[in-house]
Amino acid sequence: MPSGRELAYDHLKDTVLSDPAMQGQFVNEQALADEIGVSRTPIREALLLLAAEELVQLVPKRGAYIAPVGGREIRELFEIRAMIECYAARRAVELGAVPVVEMRAELDGQRGLTGDDEARAFIDRDHRFHSALVRAVGNDMLSKTYDGLRARQIRAGIVALFSHGDRRKAVLVEHEAIVEALAAGDAEAAEAAITAHLQATQQVLIEG
Structure with a gap:
């Protein structure tokens, strides 16, 4: 069974990042956690992985930002x-x-x-x-x-x-x-x- 981090990572990578409406937006960690059914901790862990892949940008005090395709x-x-x-x-x-x-x-x-x-x-x-x-x-x-x-x-x-x-x-x-x-x-x-x-x-x- 996939871990909470794996569920969050897959959902972010396959669904959230590809949503045109999310381009130029910050990720709502709590809303995402509620949607997937996990705590915010695996959400944050998944975002760290995505940041390492340069798919999101972590902005201090604001969270994860999905930059428009440049x-x-x-x-x-x-x-x-x-x-x-x-x-x-x-x-x-x-x-x-x-x-x-x-x-x-x-x-x-x-x-x-x-x-x-x-x-x-x-x-x-x-x-x-x-x-x-x-x-x-x-x-x-x-x-x-x-x-x-x-x-x-x-x-x-x-x-x-x-x-x-x-x-x-x-x-x-x-x-x-x-x-x-x-x-x-x-x-x-x-x-x-x-x-x-x-x-x-x-x-x-x-x-x-």
């Missing part, structure tokens, strides 16, 4: 993602291990998620779409490195959806281009599609 963070996140995902595309094609079925399943699942209240589910599938390609390479260290970006990726993705009304439809088109290139075994086209997709999301985030 320009530098956006650029660095998408630079790392581009390096990992483009490599994964090339390597998966070389190995004949492209997970087309899994990626198409996630894409098909995304198509049915159109409501604002389904944004989190849409981005969860977005992450699984991309991580399936990275896992296909069979490099555990690479997969763990990519999974370490998950909280930031989901947070950025949700913000992007709410920043641009047509972003959800554009993501589906961009994902389809990635899958088609991979299915055709065209590593160069897949890299180009991945790069275009990441650049489009980055641009939406920077423009706000």
